[in-house]
Amino acid sequence: MSCRIVVDHVHFAYTLGQPVLRDISLWFDAGATAIIGENGAGKTTLMKLLNGLLKPTQGDVWVGDLNTRHHDPARIARHVGLVFQNPNDQIFKSRVLDEVMFGPLNIGLSESAARESALAALETVELAHLADENPYDLSYAQRKRICIASILAMQTPVVVFDEPTISQDDHGLRLIARIIRTLEAEGRTVISIVHDMNFAAEHFHRVIAMAEGEVVADGRPEDVFADEAVLRRARVDAPAMVKLSRATGLRRTCLTVPAFVASYLTEKDLRPPRR
Numbered sequence: 076m077s078c079r080i081v082v083d084h085v086h087f088a089y090t091l092g093q094p095v096l097r098d099i100s101l102w103f104d105a106g107a108t109a110i111i112g113e114n115g116a117g118k119t120t121l122m123k124l125l126n127g128l129l130k131p132t133q134g135d136v137w138v139g140d141l142n143t144r145h146h147d148p149a150r151i152a153r154h155v156g157l158v159f160q161n162p163n164d165q166i167f168k169s170r171v172l173d174e175v176m177f178g179p180l181n182i183g184l185s186e187s188a189a190r191e192s193a194l195a196a197l198e199t200v201e202l203a204h205l206a207d208e209n210p211y212d213l214s215y216a217q218r219k220r221i222c223i224a225s226i227l228a229m230q231t232p233v234v235v236f237d238e239p240t241i242s243q244d245d246h247g248l249r250l251i252a253r254i255i256r257t258l259e260a261e262g263r264t265v266i267s268i269v270h271d272m273n274f275a276a277e278h279f280h281r282v283i284a285m286a287e288g289e290v291v292a293d294g295r296p297e298d299v300f301a302d303e304a305v306l307r308r309a310r311v312d313a314p315a316m317v318k319l320s321r322a323t324g325l326r327r328t329c330l331t332v333p334a335f336v337a338s339y340l341t342e343k344d345l346r347p348p349r350r
């Protein structure tokens with residue numbers, strides 16, 4: 076289940092003469108990509124262009140063979156689901172189940188298929204027991220997970236997350252990591268704005284760094300995070316394991332604790348500790 080997205084020389088401005096995105100060209104296929112970069116870099120704006128909520132000022136965005144310019148957001152939403160940065164901008168129903176069923180119903184599923192899909196998505200985010208609650212009686216972190224469920228329930232080939240890990244505790248982080256891995260394993264395209272660089276380093280195969288409305292790097296996390304000039308421009312900190320790799324003089328840039336330990340032992344010619 077995949078659907079190629081092509082961003083072709085896209086410029087965007089909310090106000091004439093004040094460019095927010097400048098000449099962005101990118102493509103996305105199956106797999107998980109993290110978008111990183113300073114506040115105001117244009118990350119959320121770019122995500123809204125991917126699902127047709129915004130249209131380019133110049134250039135084109137293609138979702139499969141649909142040019143977003145010529146289709147309304149509801150049509151594009153069958154292919155690209157976007158989980159908003161702020162759940163309060165996304166949630167508008169007064170019952171969790173109705174909220175999560177809204178997307179599937181909107182793209183044409185029957186009442187019973189929408190209910191089934193919504194309940195399965197609520198199970199995935201571990202909130203099925205709250206199906207009858209009012210979302211506004213729940214915590215911000217739970218509302219964020221309800222928004223994730225709303226998009227999962229639509230079963231789109233492309234899933235876009237805008238800072239999914241915000242306000243999640245350690246369990247929430249692992250849950251979101253698992254959701255991303257599952258979507259990837261199903262052959263879907265996952266694009267996520269990530270502000271937690273450790274999370275970006277551990278869970279994504281591709282990282283795109285943005286600054287001032289431009290893409291300043293696009294590549295494997297070990298390459299993007301090893302480039303100090305890029306991190307300075309995008310105003311993001313290096314992930315902890317990247318800093319540790321550098322501080323201990325490793326040749327290899329490691330992204331995870333096990334990778335760091337393995338490389339450290341090999342490069343320093345040490346044996347693994349006995350257990």
Ligand SMILES: Nc1ncnc2c1ncn2[C@@H]1O[C@H](COP(=O)(O)OP(=O)(O)OP(=O)(O)O)[C@@H](O)[C@H]1O
Binds near residue numbers: 089113117121
């Ligand atoms: N609806 C809007 N109308 C006018 N300007 C906007 C609007 N939304 C965003 N902007 C401006 O566009 C620029 C890019 O904003 P955007 O929200 O895309 O950045 P971002 O990278 O997602 O930032 P953050 O990390 O803070 O979420 C900012 O200067 C912002 O003030």
Ligand SMILES: [Mg+2]
Binds near residue numbers: 118160237
């Ligand atoms: Mg944003």
